Amino acid sequence: MDLFEEMISKDQILPDVLTYNILINGFCRGGKVDRARKILDFMKSKGCNPNVFNYSALMNGFCKEERLEEAKELLDEMKSFGIKPDTVVYTTLIDCYFRTGRVDEAIELLKEMKERRCKADTVTFNVILGGLCREGRIEDALEMLDKLPYEGIYLNKGSYRIVLNSLCQKGELNKAKELLRLMMGRGFVPHYATSNQLLVSLCEAGMADDAIMALFGLVEMGFKPLPDSWTLFVESICRERKLLPAFELLDELVNEEFD
Template sequence: MVGSRNRFNCLRKWVGKDGIVPDELTYNVLIKGFFMVGKVDRAWTIMEFMRTKGCRLNGFNYATLMNGLSRDGKMNKAEEALEEMKRCGLKPDAVVYTTLINGLCRSGRTEEAIGLLEEMKVAGCKADIVTFNVLLVGLCKEGRLMEALSMVESLPRAGVQLDKGSYRIVLNGLLQGGELEKTAEFLFLMLARGFVPHYATSNELLESLCSGGMVRESADALVELVEMGFMPKLEVWCLVIEATCREKKLLSAFELLDE
């Protein structure tokens, strides 16, 4: 706490006595520092100080401010910062919007976050993969699994290139939500698009399919995963084989062993 205050005092001395004008990056370090020690009002003070000294604020400064405010539970203030940015003639970029979208999702306000995504489209600001992944986490966190599933299924058709993180977020959400049938279907879609689940998730999924009575699906999933380079834990491999045998599908078990 003292360290941040001393830095601000040094800054005022540099500007007032020495005539040194810091850049936006220097101010940003101070803004982040005050948030780290819980001095939200001081962070606002830095922004005002920048204006009075003729330093033009940029999107990075506002994104830092919004992130600090949202993490401090002051989402309304973070939204006010976005509006202030617009009034100052600054056009929010994907980083600024994503910062606020992330804060809204963390606060359980995913519907408003989706509204910001629409605002981005209207403003001609293209959302990036980070934006979509943040929204997917928010939807899964709120139990809106089918919406997250629909988003991942449809975005590539709209020209959005998702990454493995996008698929892993939704697969984990479906699995934790107990949607075994949808999880199995999504796994095959994920693999068809060239993405492999996390090692622990793959093992957990195979175990869940077996315990959920979806033996055929667990065997098919195991084959598909192995073809993508996945090697299950020994106990999971045995579990799938044993479950297949218990279902009196010996031929399937032999085929699985052969493959």
């Protein structure tokens, strides 16, 4: 701030939007969001019109402190000044809505983005998928995963992993195995730890056939289970007196080891 004041009073250099943004970002990172807000008001009073990046930086500060109403006011202020909110602004606010338990309002913001022709990106949808899972709205998350690619929206492996992790943690094994099938059909492989967790959980739940099908599909895509997982598979199959699959599984283990 001393340097900023010297810049204005001593050297007669007028700050621009980038200079102000450095200050806004700095105060927000330092947990002084109210001072950051004053910087925004000060720049307006000096005839320097804030841009979308200034508002985005300040909104991020409010959202980190879960001061949702003030963040929402910033969005309204932007619109009133004719500044078009970008994807980062909307995603930041959507994430804050989810973290404060206001799920329906977060979904409404997504609809608003579409109406205002602001394209949601993969980060936006991953924030939404994570929020839906945390709030127990797994069916909504699964529906999004299923439909979004048909609407021309690109999802990455993280999108699927978010939902699969949640299903595994909640013990929703039937839904998890269906999602795994969808993932692999679209060329995505779960995280290594999640894959092992799912396979072990299926075996422990007496779903050995499903575990074997999932295993072979994963192995074809380059996944190598932990040794303990192989042992559990064989034990589960033997308990169910399915010796032929057990031999096939052992053959697969040997082949993978030599490959």
